[in-house]
Amino acid sequence: MTSIPVTLEFCDITSEHDSCICLSTPHAFWSLAGEGLDDQGFSYNSLQFSDTRPPCLSRIQVRTSTRGSVLELGVKPGSGASSFTLTCYLDVPSTASCIEGFCKLSEDAVVRARFGSAEAVEWRDGKIHGNLFAPTPDIETIILTCVGLSAGESAKIYLMGPAAGIEPLWKFADYRPGNVAFSLNQMSGQGLPLTAVSIAKNCIELAVSKDASGQGDSGFTLETYFNAVPYGTVVGPDSKGCVLLRTDYDGRGWLTAKIGQKLPKVITTNAEQFYF
Amino acid sequence: MDQTKDGRSSNVADRARTAQRNKKFGDSSLMPVNAATSVSRDVTDDVNGVDGGLSNESARTHAITMGFYNLPVDGKIEILIYQFSNCRWLIKDPVDDVVRMLVEAPRAEILPVRNFVFNGRWLNFNLFDNCAELRLLLLLSARNKLLQGFADLPAGSWMSLESDDDKTNITGRGSFALMLGGRS
Numbered sequence: 052m053t054s055i056p057v058t059l060e061f062c063d064i065t066s067e068h069d070s071c072i073c074l075s076t077p078h079a080f081w082s083l084a085g086e087g088l089d090d091q092g093f094s095y096n097s098l099q100f101s102d103t104r105p106p107c108l109s110r111i112q113v114r115t116s117t118r119g120s121v122l123e124l125g126v127k128p129g130s131g132a133s134s135f136t137l138t139c140y141l142d143v144p145s146t147a148s149c150i151e152g153f154c155k156l157s158e159d160a161v162v163r164a165r166f167g168s169a170e171a172v173e174w175r176d177g178k179i180h181g182n183l184f185a186p187t188p189d190i191e192t193i194i195l196t197c198v199g200l201s202a203g204e205s206a207k208i209y210l211m212g213p214a215a216g217i218e219p220l221w222k223f224a225d226y227r228p229g230n231v232a233f234s235l236n237q238m239s240g241q242g243l244p245l246t247a248v249s250i251a252k253n254c255i256e257l258a259v260s261k262d263a264s265g266q267g268d269s270g271f272t273l274e275t276y277f278n279a280v281p282y283g284t285v286v287g288p289d290s291k292g293c294v295l296l297r298t299d300y301d302g303r304g305w306l307t308a309k310i311g312q313k314l315p316k317v318i319t320t321n322a323e324q325f326y327f
Numbered sequence: 328m329d330q331t332k333d334g335r336s337s338n339v340a341d342r343a344r345t346a347q348r349n350k351k352f353g354d355s356s357l358m359p360v361n362a363a364t365s366v367s368r369d370v371t372d373d374v375n376g377v378d379g380g381l382s383n384e385s386a387r388t389h390a391i392t393m394g395f396y397n398l399p400v401d402g403k404i405e406i407l408i409y410q411f412s413n414c415r416w417l418i419k420d421p422v423d424d425v426v427r428m429l430v431e432a433p434r435a436e437i438l439p440v441r442n443f444v445f446n447g448r449w450l451n452f453n454l455f456d457n458c459a460e461l462r463l464l465l466l467l468s469a470r471n472k473l474l475q476g477f478a479d480l481p482a483g484s485w486m487s488l489e490s491d492d493d494k495t496n497i498t499g500r501g502s503f504a505l506m507l508g509g510r511s
Contacts, residue, residue: 092446
């Protein structure tokens with residue numbers, strides 16, 4: 052079996068009726084955790100930073116029925132539409148190249164499902180399908196999240212190796228079919244508040260527009276890769292490798308990095324270890 | 328600032344600022360290394376093999392229910408089971424027609440949690456509302472009759488931990504134990 056990390060972004064889920072995602076592919080199961088000790092595993096709304104009120108969910112359930120593995124979401128009637136994220140794993144036979152099943156969702160609701168670092172597929176009420184891709188062993192996905200940066204502020208994020216002579220490099224593509232090469236998104240769906248994105252050998256600089264009043268509060272994410280070839284021997288069996296990240300930003304906002312399936316972690320002005 | 332040539336720093340003020348930022352962020356899942364993670368790393372050495380020494384046929388499955396009560400706004404909850412007690416959550420194993428995980432707000436209220444993270448070793452989350460209640464059901468595979476773990480609960484709140492035949496109430500911060508399969 053292979054465990055594939057899954058991110059499910061639920062959009063406009065209404066409180067009219069319960070929702071579910073059922074996998075009908077034989078021997079495909081929703082799983083609650085990966086292999087690593089610090090892997091994110093199952094999470095609910097750990098990727099949404101701007102929420103001021105909880106979503107309409109009253110119940111999350113994972114079970115295996117005769118129809119397949121089911122992820123069920125119960126709602127509180129009358130609590131309005133909401134959006135949220137779930138992360139979990141998909142356990143499939145090593146030979147599986149796709150999964151199938153069905154979604155039970157309200158009419159306008161959408162689920163953006165992402166398997167590993169592949170491009171998200173949109174699922175609506177009805178039959179669903181998703182292609183699965185093998186991970187690239189020498190490249191790691193990194194998601195940088197910036198929240199609360201004020202108008203006119205900028206942040207530099209430095210990438211360093213864990214030991215002398217090891218120099219990781221930003222890599223702005225994973226050129227396999229179906230994979231996202233580089234993406235920059237604002238969480239609230241509004242326009243990006245950035246005036247510049249500068250990329251150097253081991254540094255990314257993000258500058259917030261001077262007239263982006265409040266837009267930086269809801270946060271934005273930058274997703275890319277770095278080469279991970281030289282790091283296999285640096286750390287123990289729990290992690291494939293480690294890099295150091297630091298920022299020069301010291302304002303009221305914060306920056307986080309999520310590498311691979313590890314938990315997101317705050318980037319500080321200290322160079323700190325990020326395992327993957 | 329004590330800064331090396333490659334830009335690494337060990338400045339104490341920076342570390343304090345990091346802690347302050349984490350506190351402001353209010354998200355236990357994003358802290359650099361929390362207590363539970365540290366402990367889980369420590370106890371891994373005691374695990375006998377990949378499956379935690381549970382390949383023995385005597386391992387039994389137990390439904391464990393956790394009820395959380397009187398939780399404060401932004402309260403942070405952290406639960407860890409000690410792996411050396413030969414127990415592990417059933418997180419990957421498909422079990423037909425059995426609920427493997429349930430997170431539920433009693434009386435169909437809205438789930439009061441955010442940043443809910445469960446990775447098979449430890450569980451933590453933050454709360455939206457005051458006096459919220461939350462019920463969590465997980466399956467546990469155990470080779471012996473005692474579940475041991477560590478809980479960190481906000482002041483004033485409490486947790487009810489229930490197995491097939493035993494129940495214990497937990498408050499504050501510290502270790503806990505729960506009998507599995509009766510007190511025989």
